[in-house]
Amino acid sequence: MTVAADYKNDIRPNWCPGCGHYGVQAAITDALTELNIAPEQMALISGIGCSSRIGGYFYTYGSHTTHGRALPYAQGVKLANDDLTVLVAGGDGDAYAIGVGHTVHAIKRNVNITYIVMDNHVYGLTKGQTSPRSDIGFVTKTSPKGSFETPLPICETAIASGATFVAQSYMINRAELVDLIKKGIQHDGFSFINVFSPCVTYNKRNSYDWFKEHLTSLADVDGYDSSDRSLAMATLHKYDGLLTGLVYHEDNRGSFEEAMASVNGAHAQALVKTVEKPSAELFASLCQEFK
Amino acid sequence: MEKRKDFIWKMGGQQGEGIESCGEIMATILAKEGYSLYSQRLFASRIKGGHTTFGLRIALEPIMTVGESVDFLVALDQETVDKHGDEVRHGGYIICDSKVKPDFSKFDGKPIHCLALPISETALKQGTLLMRNIVSLGMSVALLGFEKAPFRDAIAAKFQKKSQEIVDKNLQAFEDGYALVLEQKEQLGAEPDTLPVPEKKDQMFLLGNEAIALGAIAAGSRFMASYPITPASEVMEYMIKKMDKIDATVEQTEDEIASCMTAMGAAYAGVRAFTCTSGPGLSLMAESLSMASMAEIPVVVIDVQRSGPSTGMATKVEQSDINAACHNAHGDYANIVISPTSIEECFYEIQKAFNLAERYQCPVIFMPDLQQGLNKQSVPSFDLNRVPIERGKLVKEADLPALERPHYFKRFELTEDGISPRTIPGMKNGLFLSTGLEHNEEGKPAEAPSMHVSQTDKRFRKLETVADYYDPFLNNADHDACDVLLIGIASSRGALEEAKVRLEADGVKVNHLQLRLIKPFPTKQLLPFYTKAKKVVICEQNATEQLTDMFRIHMPDKDKIASCLKYDGNPFTASYVVNAVKEVL
Numbered sequence: 077m078t079v080a081a082d083y084k085n086d087i088r089p090n091w092c093p094g095c096g097h098y099g100v101q102a103a104i105t106d107a108l109t110e111l112n113i114a115p116e117q118m119a120l121i122s123g124i125g126c127s128s129r130i131g132g133y134f135y136t137y138g139s140h141t142t143h144g145r146a147l148p149y150a151q152g153v154k155l156a157n158d159d160l161t162v163l164v165a166g167g168d169g170d171a172y173a174i175g176v177g178h179t180v181h182a183i184k185r186n187v188n189i190t191y192i193v194m195d196n197h198v199y200g201l202t203k204g205q206t207s208p209r210s211d212i213g214f215v216t217k218t219s220p221k222g223s224f225e226t227p228l229p230i231c232e233t234a235i236a237s238g239a240t241f242v243a244q245s246y247m248i249n250r251a252e253l254v255d256l257i258k259k260g261i262q263h264d265g266f267s268f269i270n271v272f273s274p275c276v277t278y279n280k281r282n283s284y285d286w287f288k289e290h291l292t293s294l295a296d297v298d299g300y301d302s303s304d305r306s307l308a309m310a311t312l313h314k315y316d317g318l319l320t321g322l323v324y325h326e327d328n329r330g331s332f333e334e335a336m337a338s339v340n341g342a343h344a345q346a347l348v349k350t351v352e353k354p355s356a357e358l359f360a361s362l363c364q365e366f367k
Numbered sequence: 368m369e370k371r372k373d374f375i376w377k378m379g380g381q382q383g384e385g386i387e388s389c390g391e392i393m394a395t396i397l398a399k400e401g402y403s404l405y406s407q408r409l410f411a412s413r414i415k416g417g418h419t420t421f422g423l424r425i426a427l428e429p430i431m432t433v434g435e436s437v438d439f440l441v442a443l444d445q446e447t448v449d450k451h452g453d454e455v456r457h458g459g460y461i462i463c464d465s466k467v468k469p470d471f472s473k474f475d476g477k478p479i480h481c482l483a484l485p486i487s488e489t490a491l492k493q494g495t496l497l498m499r500n501i502v503s504l505g506m507s508v509a510l511l512g513f514e515k516a517p518f519r520d521a522i523a524a525k526f527q528k529k530s531q532e533i534v535d536k537n538l539q540a541f542e543d544g545y546a547l548v549l550e551q552k553e554q555l556g557a558e559p560d561t562l563p564v565p566e567k568k569d570q571m572f573l574l575g576n577e578a579i580a581l582g583a584i585a586a587g588s589r590f591m592a593s594y595p596i597t598p599a600s601e602v603m604e605y606m607i608k609k610m611d612k613i614d615a616t617v618e619q620t621e622d623e624i625a626s627c628m629t630a631m632g633a634a635y636a637g638v639r640a641f642t643c644t645s646g647p648g649l650s651l652m653a654e655s656l657s658m659a660s661m662a663e664i665p666v667v668v669i670d671v672q673r674s675g676p677s678t679g680m681a682t683k684v685e686q687s688d689i690n691a692a693c694h695n696a697h698g699d700y701a702n703i704v705i706s707p708t709s710i711e712e713c714f715y716e717i718q719k720a721f722n723l724a725e726r727y728q729c730p731v732i733f734m735p736d737l738q739q740g741l742n743k744q745s746v747p748s749f750d751l752n753r754v755p756i757e758r759g760k761l762v763k764e765a766d767l768p769a770l771e772r773p774h775y776f777k778r779f780e781l782t783e784d785g786i787s788p789r790t791i792p793g794m795k796n797g798l799f800l801s802t803g804l805e806h807n808e809e810g811k812p813a814e815a816p817s818m819h820v821s822q823t824d825k826r827f828r829k830l831e832t833v834a835d836y837y838d839p840f841l842n843n844a845d846h847d848a849c850d851v852l853l854i855g856i857a858s859s860r861g862a863l864e865e866a867k868v869r870l871e872a873d874g875v876k877v878n879h880l881q882l883r884l885i886k887p888f889p890t891k892q893l894l895p896f897y898t899k900a901k902k903v904v905i906c907e908q909n910a911t912e913q914l915t916d917m918f919r920i921h922m923p924d925k926d927k928i929a930s931c932l933k934y935d936g937n938p939f940t941a942s943y944v945v946n947a948v949k950e951v952l
């Protein structure tokens with residue numbers, strides 16, 4: 077069995093004291109421990125941002141890639157080595173601005189990986205600019221008179237894009253978040269988890285108190301059924317997206333890997349296990365078509 | 368009379384008229400007979416309609432270019448005669464529809480045999496103008512003096528799936544066309560030369576793009592992520608078509624940034640991964656490639672060059688991505704850029720690209736051009752084992768010493784040769800951090816000035832041996848000292864080889880090197896040839912002297928450098944090169 081310390085390296089996070097991302101790091105550690113995932117069987121792929129530094133704080137395999145492009149990279153990792161647990165992490169700028177195209181396509185494609193977005197409604201690393209998730213009226217360096225673009229309703233976007241697993245949490249709700257990450261990792265297909273993670277330095281508006289006041293747990297919504305797509309959409313709309321818990325899941329769609337296998341046959345083992353020349357017979361049969 | 372060694376046959380008309388499929392039948396049969404072939408498809412960037420031609424050079428010995436003076440031009444429309452009539456050589460033949468009126472005054476007074484025949488009417492006898500191509504095929508076979516039987520078999524096979532009636536109609540159209548020319552031949556008086564039947568050869572006839580895909584498979588790659596683009600899509604299409612057979616994963620991504628990053632993720636995870644694109648896609652990949660250089664990821668990117676900038680002329684050839692391939696990524700970018708000199712090399716050199724990527728742990732850009740990617744050539748059948756798989760310093764999991772947390776494996780160890788041992792995710796005791804940030808030997812972010820200098824130096828030091836390991840050019844230099852050293856890349860090889868022969872006949876001593884390695888630039892290997900040449904003429908298909916500039920940067924005696932540029936979208940011809948060289952002399 078692994079213990080929390082197994083995932084710890086000796087790098088001190090360069091996050092500000094009080095940053096929400098610490099809580100996300102702790103929750104991921106708990107989930108990995110509870111699922112007993114060996115550090116060498118885990119690849120944590122991230123983009124660029126304060127949040128994306130998270131991969132460097134785990135004693136596992138990890139790749140800190142480019143701004144907004146962690147998802148395609150992570151899908152490559154998973155498709156090359158199916159035996160790995162692949163977790164992707166980043167911020168709301170990374171996921172919903174520069175990387176939104178990849179986010180929508182990763183959701184649609186449904187490769188069996190888990191995406192955790194630390195949503196603080198602001199750009200932290202570049203020192204406080206508006207994000208696609210910023211509230212209307214939010215004052216930042218690039219919205220001095222208040223942000224006036226409508227924030228992207230991300231859980232609705234995910235569901236509309238064909239997501240098979242959509243969850244939302246708040247890093248303070250540790251038990252809920254750990255449970256969702258575990259469920260996400262165990263989900264067969266792409267699991268999407270948006271986590272509110274306050275930026276204490278550049279977002280004084282969406283503070284810890286603000287989230288506490290505004291978030292509603294889906295456990296408290298009467299008759300909520302996370303397998304009901306239209307109910308999920310309607311509830312998100314009603315609560316302006318400020319919900320936590322498992323928002324939507326569809327369990328029998330099958331991952332990209334399974335869909336591909338149903339058309340082309342399944343790989344006998346992870347591709348990485350056999351990097352070798354094709355057999356002479358196979359190669360001859362390919363060449364024959366050109367003779 | 369001197370026996371001919373080769374013929375050029377060209378057929379032209381509107382896209383969608385079956386010109387290409389007709390050419391394909393001709394080529395496939397002749398390849399089986401043992402002729403050496405080089406085909407060239409010229410087409411407009413649209414799906415139906417628009418002028419198109421299919422040129423085929425049919426030879427007894429291997430050839431590297433489609434050549435220039437056409438022996439037999441088959442014109443289904445006026446446009447073909449107007450645009451290509453002047454390519455027909457003295458004594459050559461034009462077969463055209465009776466409605467087409469060749470303007471002989473434009474042909475420079477060349478004596479040309481013209482057979483204006485009722486192609487359309489003959490097709491209509493079978494009820495459809497669609498058979499004009501088959502009628503023309505019959506005419507061509509008669510004129511070129513080939514055996515009818517294999518063509519009949521091929522036509523039957525092609526239409527078998529439809530119905531026997533359609534087979535019969537096509538066969539009749541073929542026979543009618545054949546008979547029409549036979550009648551005319553007698554009236555013409557002149558009997559066209561025919562080629563002797565060659566010995567059968569073990570050969571294949573395929574596109575450069577198909578050769579690339581087969582090469583990737585032979586290199587053990589079973590992972591591709593790509594986004595469609597002319598003239599590169601065939602590589603992905605082939606890989607996807609064979610996905611089940613070769614047990615591969617091929618993903619059509621949402622864009623080229625995703626293609627490149629997906630391939631990089633897969634390469635980081637330990638498979639041989641690649642993507643294939645053209646100029647616009649290469650531009651999108653720039654930031655990712657910069658990361659691949661920094662994080663030392665062995666990814667292979669194929670750029671089948673087309674005419675630019677921007678969307679440019681998507682169906683025309685150019686070699687104008689040289690600068691981009693070498694320098695499009697930001698920062699001190701360490702990568703390798705290579706280019707195949709033939710369709711055969713598309714198969715062998717792409718395998719070396721995978722070896723280079725893993726040996727030097729950096730992105731490798733493999734750059735054929737449209738002329739190679741989209742044209743077919745007959746090549747000796749491929750040898751699966753000529754290029755062995757070499758994975759460089761990839762460590763075996765069993766050989767890894769125990770690792771104590773919080774230490775990481777020194778994936779970026781500052782070694783003497785600059786190449787570090789490499790582990791992949793899943794290996795116990797192989798943990799390391801991978802990042803596009805500057806990092807220390809374990810991959811931990813590190814901004815100390817000395818570390819950035821050491822790691823930067825390491826990333827470039829490792830490339831110092833590339834030109835010794837990888838054969839940097841095709842050596843076609845048979846003189847010790849020469850008047851002119853001709854340098855080319857990619858598809859210009861055939862034109863340069865033929866230009867050399869012609870120049871030698873005029874008493875000019877010519878050496879020719881076709882460059883394979885562009886970055887790092889093989890100065891040391893080029894020098895012996897370079898110093899013994901009075902003039903160095905660099906032939907490249909772009910307007911901005913991209914390759915010539917590399918010589919200016921990396922070679923001495925810049926005064927002897929001249930460039931021969933072509934950027935009209937059409938490939939080099941031997942005459943074009945001969946004229947350019949004569950001007951320099």
Ligand SMILES: Cc1ncc(C[n+]2csc(CCOP(=O)(O)OP(=O)(O)O)c2C)c(N)n1
Nearest residue numbers: 124125126127143167168169170199200201
């Ligand atoms: C191509 C590119 N453009 C811009 C940047 C600068 N940049 C770095 S992080 C970032 C946004 C970070 O915001 P977010 O993803 O929300 O993460 P946070 O820092 O808030 O955790 C930007 C714009 C970059 N690194 N790369």
Ligand code: SF4
Nearest residue numbers: 092095126200275276
């Ligand atoms: S700037 Fe904000 S997001 Fe970045 S570390 Fe500080 S608190 Fe966290």
